[in-house]
Amino acid sequence: MKIQDILHQFGIQTTNPGGFCGTIISTELSSSEIVSSSPVDGKIIASVKPLTEKGYHEIIEKSANAFMEWRMVPAPKRGEVVRQLAEQLRVHKEALGTLVSYEMGKSLQEGLGEVQEMIDICDFAVGLSRQLYGLTMHSERPGHRMYEQYHPLGIVGIISAFNFPVAVWNWNSALAWVCGDVCVWKPSEKTPITALACQYITNEVFKKNGVPDGVSSLVIGGPELGKLMASDVRVPLVSATGSTRMGKSVGAAVGARLGRSLLELGGNNAIIITPSADLKTVVPGAVFGAVGTAGQRCTSTRRLIIHASVYEQVRDALVKAYAQLRIGNPLDASNHVGPLIDQDAVSAYEHAIAQAIAQGGKVVVEGGVLSGEGYESGCFVKPCIIEAENHFAIVQHETFAPILYLMKYDGDIRQAIALQNGVPQGLSSAIMTNNLKESEAFLSHAGSDCGIANVNIGTSGAEIGGAFGGEKETGGGRESGSDSWKIYMRRQTNTLNYSDSLPLAQGIKFDL
Numbered sequence: 001m002k003i004q005d006i007l008h009q010f011g012i013q014t015t016n017p018g019g020f021c022g023t024i025i026s027t028e029l030s031s032s033e034i035v036s037s038s039p040v041d042g043k044i045i046a047s048v049k050p051l052t053e054k055g056y057h058e059i060i061e062k063s064a065n066a067f068m069e070w071r072m073v074p075a076p077k078r079g080e081v082v083r084q085l086a087e088q089l090r091v092h093k094e095a096l097g098t099l100v101s102y103e104m105g106k107s108l109q110e111g112l113g114e115v116q117e118m119i120d121i122c123d124f125a126v127g128l129s130r131q132l133y134g135l136t137m138h139s140e141r142p143g144h145r146m147y148e149q150y151h152p153l154g155i156v157g158i159i160s161a162f163n164f165p166v167a168v169w170n171w172n173s174a175l176a177w178v179c180g181d182v183c184v185w186k187p188s189e190k191t192p193i194t195a196l197a198c199q200y201i202t203n204e205v206f207k208k209n210g211v212p213d214g215v216s217s218l219v220i221g222g223p224e225l226g227k228l229m230a231s232d233v234r235v236p237l238v239s240a241t242g243s244t245r246m247g248k249s250v251g252a253a254v255g256a257r258l259g260r261s262l263l264e265l266g267g268n269n270a271i272i273i274t275p276s277a278d279l280k281t282v283v284p285g286a287v288f289g290a291v292g293t294a295g296q297r298c299t300s301t302r303r304l305i306i307h308a309s310v311y312e313q314v315r316d317a318l319v320k321a322y323a324q325l326r327i328g329n330p331l332d333a334s335n336h337v338g339p340l341i342d343q344d345a346v347s348a349y350e351h352a353i354a355q356a357i358a359q360g361g362k363v364v365v366e367g368g369v370l371s372g373e374g375y376e377s378g379c380f381v382k383p384c385i386i387e388a389e390n391h392f393a394i395v396q397h398e399t400f401a402p403i404l405y406l407m408k409y410d411g412d413i414r415q416a417i418a419l420q421n422g423v424p425q426g427l428s429s430a431i432m433t434n435n436l437k438e439s440e441a442f443l444s445h446a447g448s449d450c451g452i453a454n455v456n457i458g459t460s461g462a463e464i465g466g467a468f469g470g471e472k473e474t475g476g477g478r479e480s481g482s483d484s485w486k487i488y489m490r491r492q493t494n495t496l497n498y499s500d501s502l503p504l505a506q507g508i509k510f511d512l
Contacts, residue, residue: 003045003102006095010197012046034220036193039105039339040329042377048192050221056228059217063155063182064234066214071152071180078178079129085174085205086122089115096166096197098331103191104165105339105379106293107330118170120464121480125174128485132179140506143499150489152180153260157229159240159250162341163296163400165191166198168264171464171479172239172488173216179488181237184217186229188242190341192220230254230261237262237488241298244398244425244473251475262487263475264468266398267427269450269459270303272416272442275310277432278456279317285432285458286404287321291337291383292460295402296345298474299428299452299460302403303395305419308410315364315387315406322365322383328374339379340401349381349401355394356405362387364406390419398425413438414446421449427470428452428459451478 007013033047051059070078089096093115101111137146156176160168165187173183187195199218206216219225226246230238230253239262240250247265254261271289273282289301306314330338340346346369353367367384374380383402388395395405409416420429429450431442439455441447451470452462462468467482469475478484504510 001095001098003099006099006197007046007193009092009095010099010200012193012196012200034189034192034222036103036191038102039341039377039379040102040331042379045103045193048196048220050189051219051225053224053228056219056221056225059184059214059219060155060232060234062214063184063217064214066212067152067154067182069212070182070215073180075129075132075178075180078180079126081205081209081211082122082129082174082177083126084209085202086119086126088201088205089119089122092197092201093119096194096201099197100165100194101330101338103193104162105330105341106163106296107335107338108333110293111330114164114167117167117464118174121167121171121174124464124481125178128175129178132485132489139495141497141503143497143501143503145496145498146494147496148491148493150179150486150491153236153488153490154181155235155237156181156183156488157232157235157238158183158185159226159229159238159242160185160187161242162188162190163293163298164241165194168241168479169195169198171468172262175480175485176488177215179485181488182215182217184219184229184235186219186221186225189220189222195220226250227253231257233257233259236260239477239479240264244475247475260487262477262479264298264470264477264479265473265475266425267298267300267459267470267474268302268396268398268423268425269299269428270305270420270423270430271301271459272413272420272429272431272433273304273306273310273314274413274416274431274433274435274438275307276434276438277310278434279314281456282314282432283317283321285430286318287325289458289460290404291325291402294337294340294381295383296341296400297460299462300400300402301430301459302398303390303405303407303420303423305390305407305409305416307416308408311406311408318385318404318406319365322385325383327370327380327382337383337402339377340381341379343378345400346379346381348399349403352394352397352399352401352403353384353386356386356388356392356403359392359394360389361392361405367403390422396423413441417442417447424473425470426450426472427474428454428462430454430457430459432456450474
């Protein structure tokens with residue numbers, strides 16, 4: 001599909017930047033523009049005029065008014081609207097997935113997979129719309145009934161990152177909508193065009209169903225909009241995905257006003273490879289985890305902790321596998337690795353390699369920036385493997401690039417787990433083993449300290465049925481499946497007295 005045809009399909013007119021399909025609700029626009037260029041070929045896709053502070057406040061006011069109406073719609077009817085959104089995402093899957101791939105740089109299959117995640121979470125949310133359960137408790141007082149229920153929160157602010165430019169928004173919005181909330185979405189300024197496409201699809205579905213204007217809003221701009229949202233008392237929940245540095249700023253601002261924050265931040269994910277590990281599992285899991293999305297996933301595999309007895313065997317197998325990687329246009333299904341998002345990411349990649357070598361690392365598979373035909377954007381780099389130590393400062397740091405660090409352990413599983421846990425981040429982790437005791441130790445209270453712990457699969461990727469998120473500097477948030485829906489609602493305990501007297505709790509007497 002041609003990109004221009006896709007833009008037209010989503011009502012995006014590149015000849016009129018700033019006025020895309022009515023998705024920028026306010027007419028109050030600033031003079032500067034956000035330009036979206038594809039890391040695939042360096043070409044400008046389109047430009048968008050960011051909102052001013054005044055425009056932001058207009059949208060928040062509209063959203064607050066919409067919430068008053070939307071919260072009164074029965075949850076199953078809200079779910080029906082989300083079901084229809086899933087159907088439209090199925091219709092537009094190829095076009096939206098292609099646009100994701102072109103604007104962000106991930107492979108076409110990953111772009112299509114990201115849209116499929118949106119479809120899956122919508123399906124999950126539809127079922128959830130009939131399962132917003134509370135509990136009933138027995139009262140210690142006669143003639144009383146106790147129960148708890150969940151109510152909508154209000155406005156949910158969503159700040160998303162460039163690496164999953166559409167799925168993470170929908171992980172939040174689909175659940176928030178069925179819970180009765182309204183959403184204001186600030187996408188990454190690096191990927192605004194895919195956000196416009198999503199808003200176009202959502203607008204069409206919501207308009208058809210008479211959903212109040214303001215239930216789904218899009219605000220495009222730089223970090224200043226995120227700061228406004230984090231400090232805004234009218235936004236009870238801010239869900240932010242991005243770097244740990246950004247998350248600390250958002251968390252502090254939201255916490256200062258005693259609001260709620262859902263933080264999905266950096267990862268420094270490791271796979272432990274034990275003597276009993278099956279290489280047929282190890283190699284594809286490690287390679288995809290390290291080079292998928294060009295290493296720009298929060299769940300990307302950064303470290304391999306390999307037992308000394310199988311170290312050389314694993315290392316040599318990885319070198320052989322890396323030699324088969326094809327780097328190029330992500331819209332070409334024969335390529336495995338696309339570009340980094342921009343020149344800043346390339347600079348961070350080069351800096352990390354230089355630092356790893358300076359700190360004592362040994363290059364196993366050489367990296368470097370690619371140039372020439374097909375690489376004109378300057379954003380294509382070679383996946384790199386470096387032998388390193390876990391305590392290296394650069395290894396302790398998350399670099400959003402395809403750099404994989406190899407390290408040995410020669411003791412028991414406890415030593416490997418200590419290395420796995422010995423970083424500030426705590427998102428995803430994995431162990432490759434056919435030893436039941438090792439796998440159980442990894443999953444035990446004394447095992448992985450991450451929010452995600454896998455056995456015989458890699459660190460990258462997650463199913464929407466489970467809660468997604470991590471601990472430590474990853475922020476502690478949980479999105480997607482399980483009972484993650486509860487963060488989007490406020491819990492209320494109710495006690496109902498149906499007796500003719502008023503007995504007090506704990507047997508207290510208060511006679512008048």
